Amino acid sequence: MKRIIVACGSGVATSQTVASKLKRLLDQKGVKNAEVEAININSLDRYVKSADIYVAITPFKQDDFPIPVFSGMAFLTGFGQEAELKKIIDEINK
């Protein structure tokens, strides 16, 4: 089971929107071995240690994180969503 975290300012609204949507899209693609959790960005350092994938809503540098980071913006705006989803699925199935 791969653990995906999504972070926003409170862990309530934006991150949960992306988390719910990602979970739904993964279900539709038949990807069952992943769980998605919305968290507060101020708790990110703690969560990164136990997660496998981080989906960021803010601009990021991959080098700052020990785990692969993907853009959550595509899931909010809908643009480039399929491409980003595919990248995440590839990472889950690695």
Add this chain to the structure above:
Amino acid sequence: MQIIQAIIQPILNAGSTVFVPLIMLILGLVVGLRFKDALNAGLLTGVAFCSVSLVMGYMGDIIGPVLAPFVENTGLDLTYVDAGWTVASSITMGNVVPYFSVFPITFGINILMLVLKWTDTMNVDVWNYWGKAYTASLVEYFSGSLALGLAVAAIQTVMELKTADCMAASFQDVTGIPGITSTHCMFMKGALLYPVDQLIAKIPGLDREFNIDTIKSKIGVLGETHVVGFIVGTIIALFARYNLADAATVGVKLGAALLLFPRVSKIFMEALEPISDQAGTFLREKFNGRELNVGLDWPFLAGRPETWLVGLLTVPLTIVCMTFLPGNHILPINTINFTGAALCVLVYSNGNVLRMLISSIIFLPLYYITANFAAPALTALASKVGFHNAIVDEYGGKLALLGDDAPFWRYGWEKLFSEGGTIIGIVVLVVYMAGFIYFYRSMMKRSAELRAKK
């Protein structure tokens, strides 16, 4: 007619717990969800409502008993508990008629303005519909008229879209993310913050670089809500002359409450997400081919450490205001670090920490004044939708929202419709609208300059 009443009356009597899921189920079906998904969304909304209410009750049981000894031992009359925006949003969603009326109004205005080319923003942030419903609920409380409340919510919707239009290029510049903007009501207050910031910017020597990354790692722990809750709860209880063990117990329990609020609030979002997705898909398909900005909630800025730094630097001022501001009753347990002004200034100052800080210092007392004024209304709303807790019911306190995102806008309308406040209300709203026009024009000019630079 009697049959309809026989069906509807028990549902109305059952209150928000049943009514909210039912309306959400209907809304889900209206936007084209399958019955199974709509039912799930409806139930989740009810579950979220009950969960937040439960944590609010728990927090009331912890903080309620501390209030009287705190007041007695400190001489500070602080009985308005700052419940935070997660509670305010739940209460608003429980206020069924304004909340669900705002859906067609907000969505309809957006489509109308897009068709007429009065805006280039499509708002896909259904979550923050609550911000408009909260304004409507407050105006209804003070004016006694739901129609007036919804009218003000409609004006707010237009202003949010205009704000999103004029700030889009600045959001994109500061984040580097193309095609986005924010329709969150917090940026509307640029109407007051922007003119003030332009004056602040004239002070020489504010353009200083800070080594934020080193500070960031230190802020980390203090940004976690349970840590804040523990520290604040323990200190309040110590001032109430609890012994150390009892005070720490209050601290840990308040930490639990503050950690749980966001955990249970996000259940609302799980329910709203499919509806939000439908709305976004609809807008994208309808206006395909036109270059539009996507209006989002604010957190794409959450990665900027400047905001959290300014929040931390404002902690002493929060406490000074709490203690010395005349007429203050608010115990700021949820807004101890104040970021409301900083987030707005961040966007047009390119993250200038000193400008963000000075604005925060100037505006924080006004946040206190407006939140004190609105507290009785929020408390009454809470009771109306069935949010019972010991702070209000047993210990004579009230609920407050210090971190209100559109405090001056709402305050203007609240005053306008309150007894003896009409003149102040008019003055506030006139100043606000004048400021808004200046803000809009200046930001449009800034947008043109940013686009030219590219």
